[in-house]
Amino acid sequence: MPFISCKQVVRAYKVDNHEIVALRGIDFTMEKGEMVAIIGPSGAGKSSLLNLLGGLDKPTAGQLIVDGQSLLELKGRALAHYRLERVGFVWQEVEKNLLFHRSALGNVTLPMMLAGVSPFTRRKQARELLDAVDLLEHINKKPSQLSGGQQQRVAIAVALANKPQLLLADEPTGALDGKTAVAVMDLLMDLRERYGLTILMVTHDMKMAQYADRVLTLRDGALGQNMSDEDASPHLDEDGRLQLPQNVRTTLKEAPYIAVEIRPEGVLLRPEHEDEDHTDALLSDMLPQDAAPDRRGLFGRMRRLLGRKDRAS
Numbered sequence: 001m002p003f004i005s006c007k008q009v010v011r012a013y014k015v016d017n018h019e020i021v022a023l024r025g026i027d028f029t030m031e032k033g034e035m036v037a038i039i040g041p042s043g044a045g046k047s048s049l050l051n052l053l054g055g056l057d058k059p060t061a062g063q064l065i066v067d068g069q070s071l072l073e074l075k076g077r078a079l080a081h082y083r084l085e086r087v088g089f090v091w092q093e094v095e096k097n098l099l100f101h102r103s104a105l106g107n108v109t110l111p112m113m114l115a116g117v118s119p120f121t122r123r124k125q126a127r128e129l130l131d132a133v134d135l136l137e138h139i140n141k142k143p144s145q146l147s148g149g150q151q152q153r154v155a156i157a158v159a160l161a162n163k164p165q166l167l168l169a170d171e172p173t174g175a176l177d178g179k180t181a182v183a184v185m186d187l188l189m190d191l192r193e194r195y196g197l198t199i200l201m202v203t204h205d206m207k208m209a210q211y212a213d214r215v216l217t218l219r220d221g222a223l224g225q226n227m228s229d230e231d232a233s234p235h236l237d238e239d240g241r242l243q244l245p246q247n248v249r250t251t252l253k254e255a256p257y258i259a260v261e262i263r264p265e266g267v268l269l270r271p272e273h274e275d276e277d278h279t280d281a282l283l284s285d286m287l288p289q290d291a292a293p294d295r296r297g298l299f300g301r302m303r304r305l306l307g308r309k310d311r312a313s
């Protein structure tokens, strides 16, 4: 039996008189000890899925089983126990992870206190965890006295305080610079090994996603199957940059300039080599044939970006 099993999970939110369907029948499984990254554009439903798995929310329909326990059946004390002891959360925002009036040690002992662990044991375990995240010398500091990377390391120790088997991380490195982000990911990998954690991580950053055993793409509430960077469709990222699959980047990279032309058949990328021996890349050829909404969306956004000019570079 898989450690996590998601079957036809739907989450629809009612807003005034209409419904927003954030998840449209999600199916996936995860094995114990596996690390999976979920990537996808803003509003795709990534946080909605993490909230369901963390027991913070209930699906509108479908089945959700973690470690043999159906999350739909959890209520009251059993649900509180699940949230407090079976699953750990790390968020992007420090204020969601940590209490600012408590020291690093005080933050890590809090979930243990709520779980009824004795004062002696919780101090001992919190010190061990803060040692594991290499912060032993900072245990009495408050979050405001720590750097962003150190705050995230305390957050990881807090998430692991009650020894959960599942760690859910929502953009855990989103607020960090590149070098600190890599250090935090390396630490997560060490802890995964040490505590046999199963990790589900949401990220926008393909570099961070590469730490995972598998990458799932969530788009408009539906999961794409195990897309890798190589076969991902071209798309505009949140900063308006056109992201291309690896094979296309390799074809185009020798060119000093790339001309972008809007043609009736789609968007054409044309490398401008000095010798005219170039390879054109038609964006529509890179998109799956059944991805009609993707094609319309991408071309529409690119037209707007290019100011409806026929040609730009």
Ligand SMILES: Nc1ncnc2c1ncn2[C@@H]1O[C@H](COP(=O)(O)OP(=O)(O)OP(=O)(O)O)[C@@H](O)[C@H]1O
Pocket (backbone or CB within 6 Å): 013, 014, 015, 020, 021, 022, 040, 041, 042, 043, 044, 045, 046, 047, 048, 049
């Ligand atoms: N509590 C809520 N009430 C109403 N609509 C919601 C609620 N939470 C999320 N949504 C909507 O559900 C959809 C999915 O949101 P969700 O936050 O899960 O996406 P996301 O992929 O995590 O986005 P981001 O990367 O921006 O965090 C969006 O259209 C969002 O506006």
